[in-house]
Amino acid sequence: MKRAGLLLAIALLGACAGQPAVEPGFNDPAALPYVMAHGVSIDVQVPREGFVGAAMVIDAKTAAAASQTSDSVARGGAGAGLIGLLVVSAINSRIGAGALERDARENAQKDARPMADLLANEALGERLRARYRLASQTAGLAQAQGSVSARLLIEPHLVLSADRDSFVLISRVQVQDIAGSTLYRRRIAVVGQTLRSCGAQCIDDGRLELNKVNDQLQQCIDETLRTLLADLQAGEGVVGEEQTVRYVLDGHRVVERGRLLPGTGLYHRYRDLDGALKSVPAPFEGIAAGGQ
Secondary structure, three states: OOOOOOEEEOOHHHOOOOOOOOOOOEEOOOHHHHHHHHOEEEEEOOOOOOOEEEOOEEEHHHHHHHHHHHHHHHHHHOOOHHHHHHHHHHHHHHHOHHHHHHHHHHHHHHHHHHHHHHHHOOOHHHHHHHHHHHHHHHHOOOEOOOOOOEEEEEEEEEEEOOOOOOEEEEEEEEEEOOOOOEEEEEEEEEEOOOOOOEOHHHOEOOOOOHHHHHHHHHHHHHHHHHHHHHHHHHOOOOOOOOEEEEEEEOOEEEEEEEEEEEEEOOEEEEEEOOOOEEEEOOOOOOOOHHHO
16 A cells, blocks of 8 residues: 655654654663563553554645745734734634644644554453563573562553555663663664555555454564663663664655664664664665674
8 A cells, every 4th residue: 555645754663743742762781681680571661642653744845835925924913912822722723834744743644544443352451561571581681580570660652654565663662770760761663564465466455454454563572572682681871873764664765864774684783873673674774794
């Protein structure tokens, strides 16, 4: 399923309108020794607004036209005092950039509903906790054995991509000691592979398959925990030099500034300028395999 024309994805890799600003990440030198000494107990908290969301998308040409309309209306209301400002605000909310954002948000909520409904019968909180616990064991994180352990707090959010062909699993991760002090905080975003299947004559029928969704979700959870452990082991030191990272996902080219991190197998990793860790199932352009 492809969308024609140039699109603006307001929520690329999980930055959704209305969400709080991203907290700066950090990795205290005491985090890894504490985890290794006491093991981790997994605590998964599903967001109150729901586990599944979708990127807000606005056509670029429409956005440009709306911006011009808003500017024209604003200039027309200049000097008209309070009444003029109220009129400008009312008009802008109906035909300007504000209306576009509102419509994009409503469309994103509508597009996210089929995925949310698909997973609604999965006893979501308990299922996610079990998935993250298994992934932490597979990744090699020591598990809690006694009354003292590191609390691994994970707040996951699944965000459908702009073309709704795949999703990004964004996990806000904290490691806390027994006293509740935070030793580690990071946002980890893992991009899944395409969910779509071909119907008759290889035309996508738009249906979501629970087995395929669960498989991709588990792969993203596994990669999240591998990325977490690698980051804990690497420490807080600067990783590589800042550079332009380019890659292609499902026919869409992504360009972002960041620092490359060692990857594993299918996934390639980097840290963006906000400190978030991102893992994508696609090679970076112009970078030799040994450069990662």
